[in-house]
Amino acid sequence: MITLAVFDMAGTTIDDGGAVYDALRIAVEETGASVSPADLQAWMGTEKRAAITALIELGGGDPTQPADKVDVAFERFRAILDELYTAQTPTPIAGVPEAIADLRASGVQVALTTGFSRDVAEGILDQLGWAVGADGGERAPGTAVDALVCGDEVAAGRPAPYMIHRAMERTGTLAVSEVLVAGDTAVDVQAGANAGAAVTIGVLSGKLDRAAFEGQPFTALLDSVADVSTHLASC
Structure with a gap:
């Protein structure tokens, strides 16, 4: 689970x-x-x-x-x-806020990780109107996540697993067998594999196409994070 x-x-x-x-x-x-x-x-x-x-x-x-x-x-x-x-203000990828809301409503916590420093990442989330942690309940559904972990908060960024493990720490998650990781780059899926995540998903919403993910350690390749709930339901 x-x-x-x-x-x-x-x-x-x-x-x-x-x-x-x-x-x-x-x-x-x-x-x-x-x-x-x-x-x-x-x-x-x-x-x-x-x-x-x-x-x-x-x-x-x-x-x-x-x-x-x-x-x-x-x-x-x-x-x-x-x-x-x-x-050009960043915008949520289509269907992602709804997917995050659905996951959280089903009892799955959601954490964001990024190679940005904390101040940059928080600035982006502020522009989007997204909230993290305890403040999440004050925003509209679909705009809240449970944790944010940034590249300047760990000993090494991706493909090291440390941001994922820090996300587990911040959400009280004990077992990597309960963790899903998704990202649009090779180092995202490499970090997921290195962390021992049960599910590691490459998504095609960034710059990489399917061919560029060949040979990478993903367990699934999806068009978008918006498809994660459907994928989990089919597993």
Whole structure:
């Protein structure tokens, strides 16, 4: 029995129009490094400082010279993302608020995980009108989740399992056999597998198509998180 569903944010539960991709690419390119689409995709979903460091190296740069290069690029990433989100506010992916509400109504807790820092993630949820934890009851049905875990709150981001385990901690979930994980990137499903989750789902609501998920450790591949309840009912 699944008692906790852990969902990624951008591309999985939230449509940000590709702003994270663009902000990350621009911030790294401003350091003088080049960014290939394949490398960018490979590092999507990971903690953003780690992504910036890796992409600078992959693009022929040295992330340690000068010593504050990654810090400066990270602040530029945040500034660019804020500009993009101001120009085009993120929106929930169709059917996802209803799916979250249905899961919670059936007794399944829902947690969000993200490679964003906490302040960025909370800013996005505020824009959406979504609430976390005890505040959830004050918002309209479908806009509340039980926990939020961010990349800057654990020792390592995806594909490490730590954000999922922290979500279990915050929701009082004891057994990984009761956990479902869903995300739109390779590292999302890798993190689910590494965490030992009973169900790990790749969703096609982000940038990856079915072919891009080949060889990844998912237990199911769905069009959207909106399909999770139906999938669980059929298992």
